[in-house]
Amino acid sequence: MTNPDSRTLRVLKEKAHTLRVDCVRMVHQAKSGHIGGSLGLADIFAALFFKILQHDPSNPDWEGRDRFVLSNGHVAPILYASMAHTGYFPVEELMTLRKLNSRLQGHPSRTNLPGIEISTGSLGHGLGVAVGMALAARQKKASHRVYCSIGDGESQEGSIWEAALSAGHHQLDNLTVFMDRNFIQIDGNTEDILTMEPMADKWKAFRWHVIEANGNDFDDIFKAFDMAQNYKGKPSIILFRTKLGFPVSFMDGVSKWHGTPPKDEEAEKALQEIEAYYQGGNKA
Numbered sequence: 001m002t003n004p005d006s007r008t009l010r011v012l013k014e015k016a017h018t019l020r021v022d023c024v025r026m027v028h029q030a031k032s033g034h035i036g037g038s039l040g041l042a043d044i045f046a047a048l049f050f051k052i053l054q055h056d057p058s059n060p061d062w063e064g065r066d067r068f069v070l071s072n073g074h075v076a077p078i079l080y081a082s083m084a085h086t087g088y089f090p091v092e093e094l095m096t097l098r099k100l101n102s103r104l105q106g107h108p109s110r111t112n113l114p115g116i117e118i119s120t121g122s123l124g125h126g127l128g129v130a131v132g133m134a135l136a137a138r139q140k141k142a143s144h145r146v147y148c149s150i151g152d153g154e155s156q157e158g159s160i161w162e163a164a165l166s167a168g169h170h171q172l173d174n175l176t177v178f179m180d181r182n183f184i185q186i187d188g189n190t191e192d193i194l195t196m197e198p199m200a201d202k203w204k205a206f207r208w209h210v211i212e213a214n215g216n217d218f219d220d221i222f223k224a225f226d227m228a229q230n231y232k233g234k235p236s237i238i239l240f241r242t243k244l245g246f247p248v249s250f251m252d253g254v255s256k257w258h259g260t261p262p263k264d265e266e267a268e269k270a271l272q273e274i275e276a277y278y279q280g281g282n283k284a
Contacts, residue, residue: 004051004218016043022085023078024262025271026094032098033076035257036245037074037075038078039245039247040245042078043215044215045079046082047221057086060088063142064144066144066146067133067147068117069126071149072126072151075149076107076108123151123157124157124160126149127159128162128163134172134235138174146175146176147175147177148177150179155196155199156194169207172235173236176229179237179239179240182242184254186258188255189253200239208236209228209231209236211224215240215242216241244257
């Protein structure tokens, strides 16, 4: 993987802009959904779906594809927006989020939507699946990589650490995990609810290659994924520092916005702040 040139970076910023706007509109329209994490992860997902992942939206089951597991399945809006804008399904379908008979349910469903590797949402389960995928790829001597997104609140689940032990033991260097480290879960700050720090030291103790980066800065995002891809002998985890609801100021650090849909005036203000951010020459 090569780091993008200035033109590609401009395109990726435009994609992240579009993804953020769609996430606000989707969740507002549905009057339900997880907006904060979806906005905070938009830059990472833009980098993944438009540059890093080897995938083919016209052939979702292509054997050579990289596998992507959204373990923190509640941030499905950013996954759906990314998939729609890379061609897995029509963009217009985004507005059916969480409606009856929609393929875009509150958590990703493999049986509903081509391109979803595994149904997720039960927190802590996705990493174990990703570890299994990475083991299978090694046994087949396949060249594809496995990527898995996890949440920091989700990492209070014991199953995360069981899977982490297994991946470290098997030295799964074809596995890259990234954590949305925004310090917020549904009931408040992660450190108030159940202390997670020192997070990096925990993963190092489990025999992982640990990378810390700014998840709202494209330079950091690409450097982190490049380091993970090129590291041999251990699985890699990227601890991405993000801001809940980024770049919407009134969502930053407020646990309410983990899973509360914006009302009409809040959605309008959020969209205004997103537009102002991208018109202001942002560095993301």
